[in-house]
Amino acid sequence: MLARADVLSGLLFVAIAVFGLWISRDYPVGTSLRMGTGYVPRLLCWVLLGLGAIVMAQGLRQPAPALRPTALAGRAVLSVTVAIVAFALSLEKLGLVVAIVLLVGIGSLATRALRPLETAIAAVGLIILSWGIFIAGLGLAIPLWPDF
C-alpha cells in the first residue's frame, strides 16, 4: 500500500519540505517589508509540506498498483550514475580518451545486450567523434591524454 506512486510522491514532497525546513532553520526570515534569506524558501517549504501531505492522503485512498524496484532498474541507475561520475572525475586529470573509455565501459554494464567487442567499437568511435567535434572543431580546452 505504501509503494503506490502517489503515496511515494507525497512522501517525497514531504521529505523534501522537511529537509528544506531543517536546512533553512538558521536562515534569517526577516519581515515582509525586509525579507531575509529564509523568507521565501521557508514559505515554499511549508506550501510543499501541505501539498505533499494531501497527495499522500489521496494516494492512500485511491487503489493503485504497487511499484516494485526491479533488478534492471537498479542496474541502470547504478551503472549510468557511476559512469558519469567517473567521466567527470577523470576528464581534467586523465584526459578525454580515458574519460570516454571509463564512461562507455561502466555505462555498458547497464544492459546485457552489449557484447565486449561492441563496447570497444563504441568507445573508439565516440572518442574519434568527440575529438572531432569538441577539440578539433570547437577548440574546447579539454586535455586529450593524461597529464603527468
Next chain:
Amino acid sequence: MEFFSNLAMGFGVALTPANLGFAFLGAMVGTLIGVLPGIGPIATIAMLLPLTFHLEPVSGLIMLAGIFYGAQYGGSTTAILVNLPGETSSVVTCLDGHQMARQGRAGAALAIAALGSFFAGSVATGLIAAFAPPLSRVGQSFGAPEYFSLMLLGLIAAVVLAHGSVLKAIAMIVVGLLIGLAGTDGNTGGERFTFDIRELTDGIDVATLAIGVFGIGEIISNLARPAEERSVVAQKISRLWPTADDFRRSWKAVLRGTALGSVLGVLPGGGATLSSFAAYALEKKSSKEPQRFGRGAVEGVAAPESANNAGAQTSFIPMLTLGIPGNAVMALMIGALTIHGIQPGPQIMVERPTLFWGMIASMWIGNLMLVIINLPLIGIWVQLLKVPYRFLYLAILLFCAIGVYTVNNSYSAVVIAAFFGVVGFVLMRLECEPAPMILGFVLGPLMEENLRRAMKISGGDPMIFVHRPISLGLLIAAGLLLLILVLPQIRGKREEVFQEGEA
C-alpha cells in the same frame, strides 16, 4: 512601415554567409539529435546549447534558433517513422503520421509536416515582428507586482499541460522554485541550500538541471524498461513528394492549424503541445469524414504539425517581450540568452535592436533551413533510426556529460547532473512530470526578486497585488484557472475529464 524596416534590419544582420552557415549547422545537429528516439526537444536543446557559447551573440542565437527548430522537427520525424513521440507535442502526429508510414507514404507525411511547419513558422515570424513592439511597450509599464502576478499565472497555466494529478504538478513547480533559489541570495548575500559546497554558491545552471533530468533521467528510464522491439519502418521511402490529393486535403488543415497554434502559443503555459492537441481535435471534429482519422489521414499530420510549429514560435513573444517563459523550452532559451549576456525583457528591443530583430529573422531562416535539410535527407534520418539503442544510449550519455562540462567548465556540474539524472528517473517512475519543475526553477529567483520589490513599494502590505488593476486581473485569471483544474479532482471526477480529453 516600422514592421518592414525592422524586419529588413533583422535580415541584414542574419543574412551573412557565416550566419547562414550557423543556421544550417544548428538545424542539422538539432535534427540529428532530435530525431533520436527518447530524446525530446528539451534534452536536445540543453545538450546542444554549449555548441553556441563560443560564438558571437548574434551568430550564437541564430544557431540556437536552428537547433530549436531542428529539435522540434526531429521529434516529428521519429513520431512518423517509429511511432515514438520524442515529446508530448508530437504525440498526435503519431496517430496518423505513423499510419501513413505503414502504408508506405512516410515520405509524403514527412514532406507535408515540413512544408506545413514552414508555412506556420513564416506566419508566426510575421506575428512576432508585428506584436512584439506593442507588447513590449505594455511590458515597460509593468511594475514588480504585475510581473509577480503574471509569473504566478504562468506557473498555474503550466499545470494545464501536465498529465495526471494537478496537485503533483503544483508540488513539482514548488520543488522547482526551491531548487531555483539554491545559491547566493542576490539581495542579502546569504547562502541558501548550498550545503557548504563551493560549486553551489552560484546556484545550479538550467542546462545542468535540464540535461540531468531530461537527458540522463530519460536514459535511465529507457534502460530500466525491458527491451522491446521498435517498429522502424523498413520499406524504402520511394516517393517523397505528396500527391495532388494530399495537397488538396491538407492546405486548409495547415491554415487552421497555423491560426490555432499562433493564438495558443502566446498564452502562458501554452506552446507546442497544447497547440498540436487542439489542432488535431479541431480537424477531426470539423472533418466530413472523421472516420479517416487514425488511419493515415494527411490532415491529421498537417494540422498538428503546423500548429505545433506556430505555437512553438509564438511562445517566443512573452519570452522576448516580457522576459517570462511560457513553457519549459522557453525557460531553457532564457537560460541560453542569459549566458550570452542578454536579459530578455521589454528593454531588449530598445537597447539591442539589431540583436532582437536579427533573432526574429533567424527564426524564419531556421524554418527555411529545416525544409532544405529535411526533404533531401529523410533517407539519412531513417538510417539513423536503425542504429540499435544499445549504441545510441552510450553516445547520448557522453554528449550529455560533455555538454554539462562545457556549459560550466567544471567537473562538479557533471556530478550534479548525474544526481539530477537519478532524480529525473525517480520522478518519472512516480508519475511526476518534470517539465513544470524546470519552469519553476527558472522563475523562482525572478519571482522572489519581484515579490521583494513589490513589498518595498507597498511598505510590506500584500494588498498591493489586489490594488493594482492589471495585477488583480492576472491574479483572478490564475485563481479561476486553478479552480477549473482542481475542482474536478476534488470531486474525484478527474478521470472522466481526462478520458474525454483523450477521446
